[in-house]
Amino acid sequence: MTDQTDFIVVGSGVAGLRAAVELAAAGRVTILTKDRITESNTEYAQGGIAVVLNDDDEIGLHYQDTIDAGAGLCDEEAVAVLVEEGPHYILEMIDHGAEFDRDAGELAFTREAAHSRRRILHAHGDATGREIVRALVAWTKQTSGIEFRAHACTQSLIVKHGRCLGVTYVEPDTYRIRALYARAVVLATGGAGQLYLHTTNPDVATGDGQAMAYRAGAVAADMEFVQFHPTxxxxxxxxxxxxxxxxxxxxxxxxxxxxxxxxxxxxxxxxxxxxxxxxxxxxxxxxxxxxxxxxxxxxxxxxxxxxxxxxxxxxxxxxxxxxxxxxxxxxxxAAHYIMGGVRTDTFGRTSLAGLYAAGEVACTGVHGANRLASNSLLEGLVFGARAGETAASEASSDVERAVARDWDIGQLADWRIDDGTRAAVKRVMWSDVGIVREDSGLNRALSALKEIAERPLNTRSWNFVTLARLVAEAALSRRESRGAHYRSDYPALDDDIFKLHTLQQRPTDGS
Ligand SMILES: Cc1cc2nc3c(=O)[nH]c(=O)nc-3n(C[C@H](O)[C@H](O)[C@H](O)COP(=O)(O)OP(=O)(O)OC[C@H]3O[C@@H](n4cnc5c(N)ncnc54)[C@H](O)[C@@H]3O)c2cc1C
Missing domain, CATH: 3.90.700.10 (Succinate dehydrogenase/fumarate reductase flavoprotein, catalytic domain)
Incomplete structure (x- = not known):
């Protein structure tokens, strides 16, 4: 069975919800989300959201702190967009009911590591993400033309002649695979902390978006840069x-x-x-x-x-x-945030026509090799809005359908990442692709992951292993230490050879 809408947003965290608001001005929006609407990394964000709204702060300082944290790999244009547009999007959130903590009526700012000023807004003490989700869900529900499909896990992107036409997803009640076609698709599926044995991320953060996009032929970037939260x-x-x-x-x-x-x-x-x-x-x-x-x-x-x-x-x-x-x-x-992801420009465009990405699933290069604390909620707001706006203005005028060949439409889905695969991958990633890496461990990890990938696997298990292999391969190829990527066998930064992004794309022969 197939179905169509104008725009598909995959994911209901800060990036997806903000993109949906923008898209709704141009047509019907369907938000597919894997669990409850509120289940996301965004919901669990505690510390806050970085923004220059304090009198003794400056945009230039936020810019410099972000660049410094990124260890030479930040995309300067993306950082400029983030810090310059951030205040506008935060004030807009406040206008739409987001309640950040205040002192005597004035916004209260705290300071976090590597920020040169007190610029972190927070809500209800340490429940900032929950407040942002609450406000954004309320905003999307007041906006006409936005439909939510919760507990609808997206499995694959439908691509024809190099253009993304829609997605397949598992219908919640029947567990059958459905195709949904649209004029454009915005991926906002968040992070991949679940690749690791120990992670701060909720169960939904299995990196589905990065894997689906890679599988569909989009370019992935900087996948070796995984941030581990110390505490x-x-x-x-x-x-x-x-x-x-x-x-x-x-x-x-x-x-x-x-x-x-x-x-x-x-x-x-x-x-x-x-x-x-x-x-x-x-x-x-x-x-x-x-x-x-x-x-x-x-x-x-x-x-x-x-x-x-x-x-x-x-x-x-x-x-x-x-x-x-x-x-x-x-x-x-514990594994906390992935700086790498689906390569996009600062408008959320991926290398695949019709496919846009924003938030943690994407890699604009804004975080470089290491994310500055509290910049990611802001990233979701700013780049979610920009991706939505761009997708709305560039989308093809018609919904095109592809023949449902290898997507097994209507089949009863064996759609969960199987427990054995999940556990095996998590162990390998934690022990050999974790906080401290070296050549022999990374090669050991790649052999183990290859072996797992050769077992008969359902689509989502295959995606999960493939994503792990992308991280391990990128980590093996970067023979230096930079930002969050630390190699005990190459402990120094090597700008001469490695001041560049790692790009990965599936071979066009489909192998
Ligand atoms: C515990 C914790 C604390 C944090 N604290 C902070 C902080 O204080 N400040 C800060 O800036 N950042 C913080 N972060 C990071 C920040 O929360 C995330 O980077 C950001 O919220 C990501 O937003 P997103 O919209 O890209 O993805 P998410 O908020 O993770 O949303 C992804 C959405 O996609 C859905 N999804 C995933 N796969 C599929 C699929 N196959 N089909 C359908 N739907 C799918 C998920 O269910 C979810 O709705 C924290 C993260 C964690 C885990």
């Missing part, structure tokens, strides 16, 4: 709940299992060093002391302040019998 809750049987960077920004310190502060041995900025530096320091300290974690210590801070500034974290840690105002909090790094 996820490090308890054996608990999910890797994120303990926001803002906890260190507000004065939290890190102690090793011997009860000693160690960060200044690794970097003069100590706990406020960039994420990759702190993650590696924790990794090495855990190895040195043979411990499964280090500790975050807030016990010296005012208890009432900590409870009110981090209410969600306070409540969650209590569930595990940890009172963050009185106890040491066990923490260890």
């Amino acid at each position: 996820a809750l490090g308890l054996a049987d608990a999910p890797r709940f994120l303990l926001s960077e803002a906890m260190r920004g507000e004065g939290g310190i890190l102690l090793n299992s011997e009860g000693k502060r160690f960060m200044s041995r690794y970097d003069e900025r100590a706990e406020l060093a960039p994420r990759d530096v702190v993650s590696r320091a924790i990794y090495f300290e855990m190895q040195r002391t043979s411990s499964p974690n280090v500790y975050l210590d807030l016990r010296h801070l005012d208890r009432r302040f900590v409870r009110s500034r981090f209410p969600q974290i306070f409540r969650t840690c209590l569930l595990y019998n940890i009172d963050i105002t009185r106890d040491l909090i066990p923490v260890s790094p």
Whole structure:
């Protein structure tokens, strides 16, 4: 069975919702989303959203901080778009009801690592993402022409003669594969943290968009750059709940299992060093002391302040019998954000006609080799809007259909990533394509992933393994250390050879 609309948006995080608002001005929009509408990385974002709206801040400083974090690989045009247009999109969100925290009526800004000014807006203390989703969902629901299909997992892009015509997805009630055709498709499927054994990302973050686009022939870029968050809750049987960077920004310190502060041995900025530096320091300290974690210590801070500034974290840690105002909090790094993705320009155009991408699934080059904290929610807003606007203005005037050949339309879908494949990939990626990489481990990972890929796999399992292989191959080819990509066998940055983006595209012979 087939179906058509004007525009398809895949994903209901910040990028997809913002793109949908823009597209609705030009036609009917169908948002396909894999789980509940609110289930996304965006929903779990805690710390905040970076924007220059503070009197003592400047666009140029936000620009420079982003460039510095990106370790020589930021696309300067993309960074300029982000920091210059960011304030407009935030003010627009406030106009549409987003409630950011205020002090005496004025917007309250906090500071995070590697930001030279206090420029992070937050909502309800540490529930910024939830507030952004709430406001955007309300906005999309008030906008006519936007239809949501929840629990509708997209499996493939439908491509004919180099043009994306639509998608196939699993219909929620029947579990049959359906085709949906449109004038343009905007991918906003978010990140791929689930590739790793330990991740802060929810279950939906399996990198489907990057894999579907690669499979359809689009170019992927900079896939080796995966950011590991230094401080996820490090308890054996608990999910890797994120303990926001803002906890260190507000004065939290890190102690090793011997009860000693160690960060200044690794970097003069100590706990406020960039994420990759702190993650590696924790990794090495855990190895040195043979411990499964280090500790975050807030016990010296005012208890009432900590409870009110981090209410969600306070409540969650209590569930595990940890009172963050009185106890040491066990923490260890976890996969958090992927800088690489489907290559786009600053208007969300991919290399495939009819296909646009925005947010974490995309790679505009705005984050370079390492994302500056709190820039990604802003990225979703700014580039989501731009991708939607561009897709609306460039879309073909007709919906074209392709003959449903190899998409098994109507088949009962075996559509979940099977548990064995998921677990095997996650283990390989964590042990050999993780925080510290080297040649032999990466080759071992690639052999293991190749072996997994040779088993009979359903589409989504194949996509998952393929994505892992893209990350491992890109990591193997970059024989230097840059930003979040650290090679113990090539610990130095090598601008002469590697100041360039890694691009990957599926061979046109379909192999
Ligand atoms: C715990 C945590 C804390 C964070 N804190 C911050 C922060 O403080 N500040 C900041 O700037 N960033 C933060 N980030 C990063 C930020 O949240 C994300 O980068 C950003 O929200 C990504 O937005 P997005 O719209 O691109 O993707 P998402 O918000 O992840 O949305 C992706 C959507 O696509 C859907 N989807 C995926 N695959 C399919 C499929 N096959 N078919 C249909 N739908 C699909 C998902 O269900 C989801 O709706 C945090 C991330 C995490 C995980």
